[in-house]
Amino acid sequence: MFTGLVEAIGRVERAIGRQGNRVFTLQAAFTAELKLGESVAVNGCCLTVTRTGKQNFDVEAVAATLEATTLGRVQTGDAVNLERALRAGDRMGGHFVQGNVDEVGKVRRIEQHSGHWTLAIETNRRTPFPLVEKG
Numbered sequence: 001m002f003t004g005l006v007e008a009i010g011r012v013e014r015a016i017g018r019q020g021n022r023v024f025t026l027q028a029a030f031t032a033e034l035k036l037g038e039s040v041a042v043n044g045c046c047l048t049v050t051r052t053g054k055q056n057f058d059v060e061a062v063a064a065t066l067e068a069t070t071l072g073r074v075q076t077g078d079a080v081n082l083e084r085a086l087r088a089g090d091r092m093g094g095h096f097v098q099g100n101v102d103e104v105g106k107v108r109r110i111e112q113h114s115g116h117w118t119l120a121i122e123t124n125r126r127t128p129f130p131l132v133e134k135g
Contacts, residue, residue, distance in 0.1 A: 001085060001086045002041045002046070002083050002085060002086060003083065003086065004044070004083075005083065006081040006082070006083060007030070007082055007083040007084060008028045008029050008030060008082045008083075009028075009079050009080070009081065009082070010026045010027055010028035010042075010079070010080045010081075010082045011026065011027045011028075011077070011078070011079060011080075012024055012025070012026060012074055012075065012076055012077060012078045012079075012080060013025040013026065013027055013056055013076065014076055015074055015075055015076050015078075018060070020062075020063040021060050021061060021062050021063055021066070022060070022061050022066055022071065022072070022074075023050070023058055023059070023060045024042065024047075024058065024059050024060075024061065024071075024074065024080075025056050025057070025058050026042070026056060026057055026058070026059065026080065026082070027055060027056045028057075028082050030082075030084060031052075031053070031054070031055065031056060031057055032054060033084075034049050034052050034057050034084075035049070035052065036049055036050070036051070036052055037049060038084070038085065039084075039085040040057075040059060040082060040083070040084055040085070041081075041082065041083040041084075041085075042059060042061075042071065042080050042081070042082060043069070043070060043071060043074070043080050043081050044069075044081065045061065045065060045069050045071055046085075047059035047060065047061055047065075048060070068103050068104065069104060070104055103123055103124060105121040105122055105123045106121065106122045107119055107120070107121055108120045108121065108122050
């Protein structure tokens with residue numbers, strides 16, 4: 001589980017294909033604190049740490065994740081939003097977010113109102129259940 005709040009901006013040191021998946025080598029301020037198997041949200045997508053190092057760490061995105069998210073377009077040198085998974089007792093500054101992404105939508109309209117914004121987002125209707133109206 002995640003809060004949905006960006007903890008750090010990381011940098012992609014390498015993005016390579018592996019049997020239809022992609023392995024990302026990332027650099028972040030909290031790299032030294034990570035453990036193998038830990039979950040990290042990368043641009044909002046929950047991925048598992050597959051290698052740790054002193055300066056960087058690896059995560060792997062499977063083909064289905066690459067298809068349903070923007071991670072398929074992430075390249076070496078890009079900046080990515082990062083958040084470590086919640087631990088029991090952590091402060092909840094945002095929302096409970098699982099980090100599971102169903103698809104990428106397109107913002108078609110943004111309207112500014114008194115004290116809030118309304119976004120019209122187009123989806124391709126592959127998602128078999130209703131999207132969350134507020135979240």
